[in-house]
Amino acid sequence: KEVEAAPTAESCVNLGLEFFSKGRVRDALEQFDNALELNPNPTEAQAAFYNKACCHAYREESKKAAECLRIALRDYNLKFGTVLNDPDMAPFRASPEFKELQEEALRGGEDIGSGFRRDLKLISEVQAPFRGVRRFFYVAFIAAAGISTFFTIPRLIFALQGGDGAPDFLETAGNAAINIGALCRYCRARGFVFLGKQERRRADYKYLS
Structure with missing residues (x-):
């Protein structure tokens, strides 16, 4: 009998994305949580937190989505522009929690302002x-x-x-x-x-x- 490979953070993130694409949001959330418990590297952790936020946005759980995004922005170098442009984040962008998150970024706070300032710097350097x-x-x-x-x-x-x-x-x-x-x-x-x-x-x- 073939032995199943032990799950990894990467495999859990990929499985979570597959579930999310099929509308199985609850199962996707479970996989992203599993990924965070399997010693993920920074890229995997960013993906897990961000996609958790997408799941919560889909379920219109804006406060939980904002919490996940703050962690991804603060600790895992997520670009704020991703939140602004991702269609999956559309429900969250219509929420008061997004406005609050955006205000924090505009003020340039240490927690989540760095990604926003980085985007501004890139635009400024190009222009x-x-x-x-x-x-x-x-x-x-x-x-x-x-x-x-x-x-x-x-x-x-x-x-x-x-x-x-x-x-x-x-x-x-x-x-x-x-x-x-x-x-x-x-x-x-x-x-x-x-x-x-x-x-x-x-x-x-x-x-x-």
Whole structure:
């Protein structure tokens, strides 16, 4: 007689998915619970908790679904975008518990905010490549204009006072105007970049929500 192989976390998850696809939600939940008792690795644990949440969502048990999702998000690196896009999560997304979970993610809490922030970061990097390089040049230009202005102002005061050795007033005033104008221009540009970044962040929140 052939000996049956001992169940593993992976086999229980796969069997649970098979049951769920056939509408046998109760049996699926039992298999996902079995998987969690068989020393699962992080990937298997994430799958078990997430699919438990899908089962509870199907049964409109939103509080239990939220509990499973919090564990998967906090401990097993589940991406929040998965919750947002999975059709099996549609009943849960219509519940107050989902709104609460989403608020926690938007606030960036340590428990479940990391997955949401990771999705935002990925979107931001795709939409704004080389952001670090641009920031470096903005800072460098502002610093250069500021240093030049710092040294030009005393010369302008000296030119206004006149006397022996005083620099030409018109030339010094022109240099000061150029430096101050450049400083204002770079600061204003940096301000626009910051406001644009905030607007993109709000748009990304809306996209992920």
